[in-house]
Amino acid sequence: MKSGRFSREPPLTSRVRSHGRIATVAFDGDLDLSTLPIARRALAEAEASGAQQLVLDLGSVDFFDLSGLRVLFEAHERWRSNLQVVHGSDHVDQLVEFSGLERVLQPRSRRRTDGPGRD
Numbered sequence: 001m002k003s004g005r006f007s008r009e010p011p012l013t014s015r016v017r018s019h020g021r022i023a024t025v026a027f028d029g030d031l032d033l034s035t036l037p038i039a040r041r042a043l044a045e046a047e048a049s050g051a052q053q054l055v056l057d058l059g060s061v062d063f064f065d066l067s068g069l070r071v072l073f074e075a076h077e078r079w080r081s082n083l084q085v086v087h088g089s090d091h092v093d094q095l096v097e098f099s100g101l102e103r104v105l106q107p108r109s110r111r112r113t114d115g116p117g118r119d
Helices: 033-048 066-082 090-099
Strands: 012-019 022-031 053-064 083-086
Touching (some): 012 033, 022 066, 033 066, 053 066, 066 083, 066 090
Parallel strands (some): 022 053, 053 083
Antiparallel strands (some): 012 022
16 A cells, blocks of 8 residues: 555555454555554454464555564464464565564565465
């Protein structure tokens, strides 16, 4: 999502989909302090679905800061080894590596290289 400072588009949108025991939460936009409540609501929705596994898709996240890391830590606290993070940003990679979360998260794939049919 590309949005300017005065854009009418929300800075972050989320999509939660559940398929049996797996929930996928996809974020699009900026994951920062101002959008933290949106991200937390999406995680709560995934948890309320009864999902035993969470796929957190950060492939369309344009901006990611320490609040984004907070979301990852909270998701890891809830789902532990049942959390998979899918992303496409080197910036996200660098922050996850810096935080030490890369050692506990399941291997990630680069979603943006999946081509035009990615969902």
